[in-house]
Amino acid sequence: MADSDVGGRTVSNRRLIEAAILLVLVLLPLGSGRLFSDFYIALTLRILIFGILMLGFDLLAGYCGLVSFGHAMFFGTGAYVAALSWRYLSDSVWVGMLLGLGLNAVIGYVLGLLVVRTRTVYFIFLTFAFSQFFFVTANSWRLIGGTDGLTGIPAPTLVPGISLGDRIPFYYFSLGMLTIAYWVARRIVNSHFGRVLRGIHQNEERVKFLGYNSPLLIRRVFLISGLFGSVSGTLMACFQPFVPPSYYHLSLSGEFVMMGLLGGMGTLVGPLMGTAIVIFLGDFLSTWLKEAWMLCLGGLYVVCVLFSPEGLTEIISKLSATRLLSKLFGRGDRHTSGN
Amino acid sequence: MTFSTLMTVLLYGVTIGATYTLIASGLSIVFGVMGVLNFAHGSFVMLGAYTGFTIVRLTGNFWLAFAIAPLIIALLGGIVEKLMVSRLYGKDIPSTLFLTFGLSMVFSNAVLLLWGGSSYSIQLPSYFRGFINLFGIYYPKFRLFVLIFSCVLVGVMWLFLSRSRWGLPIRAGLFDLETVEAFGINIYRVFSILFIVCSAIAAVAGVIIGAMRSINPMMDLDLINVALIVIVIGGLGSFKGALIGSLILGLAEAFGAQAAPGFAKFTTWLIMAGVLLLRPKGLFSEH
Incomplete structure (x- = not known):
């Protein structure tokens, strides 16, 4: 597959749009309270937080082709570990984040050894089964709150003096984390490792014949993908001062799959768009349709699976409303099923 | 644990x-x-339970619910199959999961809109209430009925699959669809019928569970969860696997609740993990 990512106008165009989006996100808090209510900052924050996880999800599901139906386990672990560390150890956000990353690295390594034995449906089952274990544990373990979860989590500090309980520092912290995550994910995708992952998605046998140890690479991307989820969970524990066991729930894992599919997997930008759509549309629909909004979201999702399996990025690139967009979401670094 | 508790x-x-x-x-x-x-399979169970609940409340007749709820859900299953699921035949399996996951979202929220979020229970006829003395063991009458009825239905299903003219293409289809088609059998019709029948049976189970336990808008996730665990234990596509897996899970739940209340879910999970480690494709996988 031609990789037009290396040099050429596509990249410079994409850089331009990335920079523009980043600029908008950086300037967004300035308009808060003047142009729109503070509520939209909270909404954007949710997108930033889940966006980090979705980048990791895309590395695994979109690039390597292994859809995880239990990604909430990394998210939940990141949230629980961070919340516990802020309560009992230190109020530094870094301590919580590193501990979460550490535990998730162990989980990702151990489970990676097991899930790597399976593909497609069985991979979905295994990831589902393991996340189920975490849900059951969190739900019945009194020490970490049982069914109530952890409540009244103290707000962590970025550096002594700057509390992340304040909206603005937390916004920029999350934005910074997402930017780093995006940069890392983009580096991975464009690396040799990333190209081999795409190869595994298309034809694992051939990748093996070329001498690559594909199970090792799958384990590696599974672990990396989990680390993205961990950071996301840590930030969520900071955003909302409670961690319920539902952070491990199947329905959350399902929502991640939905975000990925709606946006279009294997593009990095797609899952981010999917996250934004699900969160913004969810808010919009819930004000307009009251309780019926989830029904409409589910319906939209069904329509998307039936008529545009490649997600919204595909629709946009098909419509080619603007050449710029189509170049951004176009052939650049996607690997559709065509082989 | 005394003998009678053990038996109970x-x-x-x-x-x-x-x-x-x-x-x-x-x-x-x-x-x-x-x-x-079919992730929406749990939704069919839930919709069956709610439909049955409404019928019982309107007519006061339990048996009417038992007969009509499955018919309504069969119709729904038929519509879902014709309009949506049939478009994905031959595509990759995960996309069918994604589609039905979306459908289950639609269904559970439709239930929330139509019936609200509170928990109900299907009213039983008076002769099903109370306990019965079974050789010294006091057992709820309705549960005894459920046990007998389910065993009969499972038996009928097994006979249908293994002995009937209709069961043959289904069993053959588990192994090689193309050959089945080559024999002049319209597999898409088999698919439709199979999907409809399975939806109806799910609705029957829904009415039973709605009367035995309770119905709430979260039950679809709980039940699909159980069904997925059973399938992981028993192996995909195997009737025998589903039977054995269900029995293992039911017994694990009952004994887990007896031995260590609150940890019943752990026992089921431990069994699942054990099976996955020893036989990653389940005990009786046909694939």
Whole structure:
């Protein structure tokens, strides 16, 4: 597959749009309270937080082709570990984040050894089964709150003096984390490792014949993908001062799959768009349709699976409303099923 | 644990296991034959329970609910199959899972809109209430009925699959669809019928569970969860696997609740993990 990512106008165009989006996100808090209510900052924050996880999800599901139906386990672990560390150890956000990353690295390594034995449906089952274990544990373990979860989590500090309980520092912290995550994910995708992952998605046998140890690479991307989820969970524990066991729930894992599919997997930008759509549309629909909004979201999702399996990025690139967009979401670094 | 407690727990476990079989076998066979992982199967159970609940409340007749709820859900299943699932035949299995996951979202929220979020229970006729003395063991009358009825239904399903003219293409389809088609059998019609029948059986299970336990808008996730665990234990696409898996799960739940209350879910998970480690494709996988 031609990789037009290396040099050429596509990249410079994409850089331009990335920079523009980043600029908008950086300037967004300035308009808060003047142009729109503070509520939209909270909404954007949710997108930033889940966006980090979705980048990791895309590395695994979109690039390597292994859809995880239990990604909430990394998210939940990141949230629980961070919340516990802020309560009992230190109020530094870094301590919580590193501990979460550490535990998730162990989980990702151990489970990676097991899930790597399976593909497609069985991979979905295994990831589902393991996340189920975490849900059951969190739900019945009194020490970490049982069914109530952890409540009244103290707000962590970025550096002594700057509390992340304040909206603005937390916004920029999350934005910074997402930017780093995006940069890392983009580096991975464009690396040799990333190209081999795409190869595994298309034809694992051939990748093996070329001498690559594909199970090792799958384990590696599974672990990396989990680390993205961990950071996301840590930030969520900071955003909302409670961690319920539902952070491990199947329905959350399902929502991640939905975000990925709606946006279009294997593009990095797609899952981010999917996250934004699900969160913004969810808010919009819930004000307009009251309780019926989830029904409409589910319906939209069904329509998307039936008529545009490649997600919204595909629709946009098909419509080619603007050449710029189509170049951004176009052939650049996607690997559709065509082989 | 005395002998009579042991027998009581055993009975409870087998009863629950038999109900689970009704749910899990449909999921498993639809997957095995059609290549469709129907996440909305739990929603069919839930919708069956709610439909049955409404019928009982309107007419006061339990048997009417038992007869009509499955018909309504069968119709719904038929519509879902014709309009949506049939478009994905031959595509990859995960996309069928994604589609039906979206559908389950639609269904559970439709239930929330129509019936609200509170928990209900299907009213039983007076002769099903209370306990019966079974050789010294006091057992709820309705559960005894459920046990017998489920066993009969499972038996009929098994006979249908293994002995009837219709069961043959289904069993053959588990192994090689193309050959079945080559024999001049319209597999898409088999698919439709299979999907409809499995939806109806799910609705029967829904009415049973709605009367035995309770109905709430979250039950679809709980039940699909159970059915998926059963399938992981028993192996995809195997009727025998669904039966054994359900019994294991039902017994584990009953004994887990007896031995260590609050950890019942752990026992089921431990069994699942054990099976996955020793036999990653389940005990009786046909694939």
